[in-house]
Amino acid sequence: MAKKFQLVDTFEQRTPTTPPETNWKLCLVCQEETTESLVCPVLSKRRDPGSGYTTMAANLVKFDELGKLPRTVQLQRLDEGQGVEATMVAHQAKWHKTCMLQYNNTMLRRAEKRLIASSSAFGSTDNVPGKRARTHSSEATTSGTSCFFCGKSGTETLHEVATFQVDTRVRKCAAQVGDNELMARLSMGDMVALEAKYHSKCLLALYYRAKTTVEAEQKTDHEGVMSRIVLAELVLYIEETHLEEGTAPVFRLADLAKLYTTRMEQLGVALCKKVNSTRLTERLLAQLPGLRSQSKGRDVLLAFDEDIGEALGKACEQDCDTEADL
Template sequence: MKMEAGDAVVFPVNQNTRQDKGSSYSILAGHLRRFNELGLLLNSFLLSRLDEGSGVEAALSANNARYHKTCRLRYNKTKLDKAEKRHLKIGADEKEEVVARKRTRYLSRPSSTETKHHEVKCFFCGEAPGSAGLHEAATFQLDSRVRSCALILDDMDLLTQLNAGDMVAQEAKYHRNCLLNLYNRARKIKEMAGKGTDDEHAIAGLAFAELVVFIEEAHMDDETSPVFKLADLAQLYTSRMEQLGVKHEGRVHTTRLKQRLLAHFPNMCAQHQGRDVLLAFNEDLGDALAKACELDRDLDAVHLARVPKL
């Protein structure tokens, strides 16, 4: 841990009596054990090395242990309470996934031979399960939240993986710490944006989120079958970025914008019409084509009406 200059090494605050001193060591030992159970101690901090056979508390007391104030603050009760709340949140998500897995029936399952030869890796870091093990994604709420985080972070690698389908369909598995790390990184970006930062990365995420809301609202209108021109969406995105204080020197990378939109909307497809790229939802294609044919018939009737009578 990096220490600030002048950070003194001190005894426990309560050292007036042997009982007070022991109480301080007891509290510290309890906090350290809980942080260790949550997997939040530094990798270089091996709690087992503090145990000389009679427990951590006894070892601290026997050696009149001292510590830096900043180190003690790192493992105080406030930090522990926040860590446990985050842990409970992740645990609740996983419990919901377990229930969902019991209700979910997959149309096809890999054979035992395929499973044996298929190496399972974490969806986020690509590493093997390790001692922590992997958890399986089984709820669409988890998939939706991961997509939102990927959009906020503008993580193209993750968006590309999500473009292959939702995490449930992909039977994605992940380390709990990887998921928590994703949530924390996205939360920091949102907090930065909320404080009015000029961070272009955060503002780009907000502008894209508003573009997604615009598309969703158009899609929810039952009376229309929206077809979006990529160039128009790029213009909306650029305009919103400029309103938020970020000006682009050149044009927005439309191909990248298209990939991000397709990653967020798995049921959307892109069609090329000349130099234009059109985006539409799969379920709206039929209505859009029908309306296009109806418009063509109207135009044909107009042209026929203009033909001079022979």
């Protein structure tokens, strides 16, 4: 691996020690007595005092996942089993405002960005599913000296999974991206019990893969839903025109396709390719049993069986005149 420049982060200088007990009378973060006054969310005048704990707990867990918690803030001492937030609430945790600010959303995003920047410098080949298999063995996952995800130890710091939140999220992500190999490893037990270690960049890579997968699925899903709505509108439009007294409507497929595209765009779905006319015809014919399609020159015309003999013939002769009715 090529050497790369990296900002020295004082947070990195972590040595494994058994965490001391938390003194809940002191600042949760620094555990030091200073002149700065302590803030306690329970005593705050905000309408929802608990939300202070929710954010702080969630952010500390995320910082821990990124391996960016300093030695003084070990989650083990902040989680008595029911999760960090519940433990904080139970002890009415307090903190210095300056200490809290180090773990707010802005700092979290900054830490994430820095990690992504450094992980993209390593290249993405690590995350190609097929390529990972070569270094993996079931022994590697339990030996605790290699990364749970990439199977390598590498030169980067390996972090230990300290909370069940990480395990839960990894499981969810593995399912979302459909990583069977990872799910098989997770079936051996929870990551905390397995004493699983990980590179921050590998964990983040999984999170990002899951995020993009879900987003892509939602997009496809959204397009499908909109498409069904627009098709239903098109069917209704055809039916209504057909029911109008004294008309025997003939529809040009090209016009219907244009209508479909316009309506989809109005609903915020920009179609990246031209509407598949054959597929559109199939869908329309499936929903309108009386409708028949017939090619006429370059056009495909759609009309109802009962009108077909008369109207289709006329439409072809008069060409433009009948289109005014549509």
